[in-house]
Amino acid sequence: MAEPVLRVQGLVKRFGGLTATDDFALDVQPGELHALIGPNGAGKTTLIGQLTGEIRPDAGRIVFLGEDIIRLPVAARVKRGLARSFQIVQLLDDDTALANVALAVQARAGHSFRFWRSAARDPALLAPARALLAQVGLERAQTRVADLSHGERKVLELAVALAARPRLLLLDEPMAGLGAAESLRMTETLRALKGQFAILLVEHDMDAVFALADRITVLVYGRAIATGAADAIRADPAVQEAYLSEEAA
Amino acid sequence: MRNAVWLGILLAAAVALPWAAEAAGQPATIGLATRILCLGIAAASLNLILGHGGMVSFGHAAYYGLGAYTVGILWEHFRLGEPLWGLIPGTNQLLITLPVSVLVSGVVAAAIGALSLRTTGVQFIMITLAFAQMLFFLFVGLKAYGGDDGLLIRRRNIVPGLDLREQDQLYWLCLGLLVAWLTLQWRIVGSRFGRVLEGIRQNERRMAAIGIATYRYKLAAFTIAGMGCGLAGALTANYLRFVSPDLMAWQKSGEIMVMVILGGVGTLLGPVIGAAALVGLEYALGGVTEHWQFFLGPILLAVVLFAPGGIMGLFRRG
Numbered sequence: 001m002a003e004p005v006l007r008v009q010g011l012v013k014r015f016g017g018l019t020a021t022d023d024f025a026l027d028v029q030p031g032e033l034h035a036l037i038g039p040n041g042a043g044k045t046t047l048i049g050q051l052t053g054e055i056r057p058d059a060g061r062i063v064f065l066g067e068d069i070i071r072l073p074v075a076a077r078v079k080r081g082l083a084r085s086f087q088i089v090q091l092l093d094d095d096t097a098l099a100n101v102a103l104a105v106q107a108r109a110g111h112s113f114r115f116w117r118s119a120a121r122d123p124a125l126l127a128p129a130r131a132l133l134a135q136v137g138l139e140r141a142q143t144r145v146a147d148l149s150h151g152e153r154k155v156l157e158l159a160v161a162l163a164a165r166p167r168l169l170l171l172d173e174p175m176a177g178l179g180a181a182e183s184l185r186m187t188e189t190l191r192a193l194k195g196q197f198a199i200l201l202v203e204h205d206m207d208a209v210f211a212l213a214d215r216i217t218v219l220v221y222g223r224a225i226a227t228g229a230a231d232a233i234r235a236d237p238a239v240q241e242a243y244l245s246e247e248a249a
Numbered sequence: 250m251r252n253a254v255w256l257g258i259l260l261a262a263a264v265a266l267p268w269a270a271e272a273a274g275q276p277a278t279i280g281l282a283t284r285i286l287c288l289g290i291a292a293a294s295l296n297l298i299l300g301h302g303g304m305v306s307f308g309h310a311a312y313y314g315l316g317a318y319t320v321g322i323l324w325e326h327f328r329l330g331e332p333l334w335g336l337i338p339g340t341n342q343l344l345i346t347l348p349v350s351v352l353v354s355g356v357v358a359a360a361i362g363a364l365s366l367r368t369t370g371v372q373f374i375m376i377t378l379a380f381a382q383m384l385f386f387l388f389v390g391l392k393a394y395g396g397d398d399g400l401l402i403r404r405r406n407i408v409p410g411l412d413l414r415e416q417d418q419l420y421w422l423c424l425g426l427l428v429a430w431l432t433l434q435w436r437i438v439g440s441r442f443g444r445v446l447e448g449i450r451q452n453e454r455r456m457a458a459i460g461i462a463t464y465r466y467k468l469a470a471f472t473i474a475g476m477g478c479g480l481a482g483a484l485t486a487n488y489l490r491f492v493s494p495d496l497m498a499w500q501k502s503g504e505i506m507v508m509v510i511l512g513g514v515g516t517l518l519g520p521v522i523g524a525a526a527l528v529g530l531e532y533a534l535g536g537v538t539e540h541w542q543f544f545l546g547p548i549l550l551a552v553v554l555f556a557p558g559g560i561m562g563l564f565r566r567g
């Protein structure tokens with residue numbers, strides 16, 4: 001197998017007495033869409049936080065593109081191509097959708113110690129930003145984020161993450177709170193992105209997961225109880241007991 | 250376009266103010282207006298970090314005082330003919346004292362910012378206040394420069410082409426520098442740097458997640474703001490011909506912050522209008538009662554409750 005994009009080994013994170021990440025290991029291959037599923041409170045968001053650098057693990061290794069990144073701060077990891085979307089959207093509410101993406105394009109374009117020229121009308125920022133909005137299918141580019149619907153914000157979250165030109169994209173429940181039609185559209189958007197870079201998808205929508213994922217890892221109480229191809233995971237009795245059956249109930 | 254017209258009218262009125270004051274037989278107004286211009290620069294500089302960057306610095310007067318003391322100390326060594334530390338000769342040349350004031354304030358702001366910006370929220374407010382109080386007590390203890398009695402500057406700084414002993418010429422100098430500072434800040438706010446600053450105010454976590462190392466940008470903004478306030482202090486020292494630790498006391502920091510909030514946080518002209526409102530209020534109420542600041546509380550409360558955008562916000566709505 002090729003050198004994985006991401007290799008996590010022996011990751012541990014404790015919150016007081018609670019072990020949110022318990023000796024966790026994971027590989028993500030180039031171009032792979034790897035889904036991470038598990039019940040609420042399993043530690044999925046905490047894991048993403050550790051991968052991006054917001055949360056400091058208590059033990060373990062995170063190797064991204066061959067480099068141990070465990071000591072790198074958030075921004076430095078993003079610069080290396082590790083981008084994320086948030087389960088609870090984190091956007092600039094006072095700004096338009098376009099301005100949000102343009103700022104993310106600007107962040108990728110190098111340092112921002114430029115003090116004089118107007119950024120709001122800079123075509124070098126606006127053109128790529130418009131292209132990204134078109135790519136995710138967000139039409140209301142000039143609308144303030146505060147006035148966008150929940151579904152539009154989830155889509156914008158994705159566009160902002162894409163602006164970082166990820167080598168590995170971490171998506172934390174991109175479909176949470178979406179209606180059925182919106183979920184389908186998001187699935188199609190992700191399918192179109194699949195293969196361009198590696199994706200780690202955290203998602204509760206099982207239809208989307210089984211439609212998109214190459215491999216699936218099941219997380220329960222911070223432990224990976226199974227990893228494998230989608231069909232194998234669906235058939236795994238341990239997985240069904242721990243998670244899929246609960247979902248159905 | 251409409252805005253540009255209004256700005257032009259406002260600027261013309263400001264330029265004409267000394268003539269109008271003389272004609273109306275109210276030359277004291279020029280001094281009052283000069284104070285407003287100086288404090289306007291100070292408040293505008295705070296607005297850069299407070300209004301645009303979301304950094305609630307409660308020690309901004311430290312840089313005001315440092316700028317002023319730079320002028321005062323350079324004057325004192327010029328007067329005595331003794332170089333500072335046997336090295337740095339004193340001077341009364343404005344073209345030297347102003348840049349040195351800006352530089353000194355900027356260096357100290359960078360140092361204080363480097364430490365304070367590792368914290369956020371209430372902790373940041375308290376630590377910036379603590380640093381400003383340390384400087385305050387340092388200057389109270391500096392008996393060579395008058396301690397808490399302060400330092401007299403017998404003559405205003407010299408600058409080719411102007412005579413700052415004429416109060417209208419000092420006024421125009423301050424007006425020119427205010428306009429220059431506001432122009433600079435307007436460009437900064439609209440630039441890539443300004444966009445990052447605005448993003449940090451709205452959601453710092455998001456900024457990190459798009460790959461912005463926010464600390465550096467906050468530190469740069471904090472330093473620029475300190476430099477602007479140092480400029481304001483240097484002009485104030487020339488206006489007052491006197492510097493004292495009161496210029497960097499926490500009350501002064503509070504006043505500057507009130508000006509920003511009163512005028513309109515995050516607006517270009519708001520801080521200047523806030524400075525005018527506060528100085529005007531002090532002048533009007535100060536004639537009636539010594540405890541004029543007592544009335545400031547309710548007024549500020551009313552602004553926060555009923556006009557959260559400050560005076561500029563009222564204009565916008567109307």
Ligand SMILES: Nc1ncnc2c1ncn2[C@@H]1O[C@H](COP(=O)(O)OP(=O)(O)O)[C@@H](O)[C@H]1O
Nearest residue numbers: 015018020038039040041042043044045046047
């Ligand atoms: N900062 C924190 N402090 C304490 N406990 C936390 C913290 N963050 C998450 N947890 C706990 O860790 C567990 C995993 O949470 P999370 O990663 O959000 O789960 P998931 O995203 O899989 O729903 C939960 O029990 C949660 O309450």
Ligand SMILES: [Mg+2]
Nearest residue numbers: 044045046087
């Ligand atoms: Mg979660």
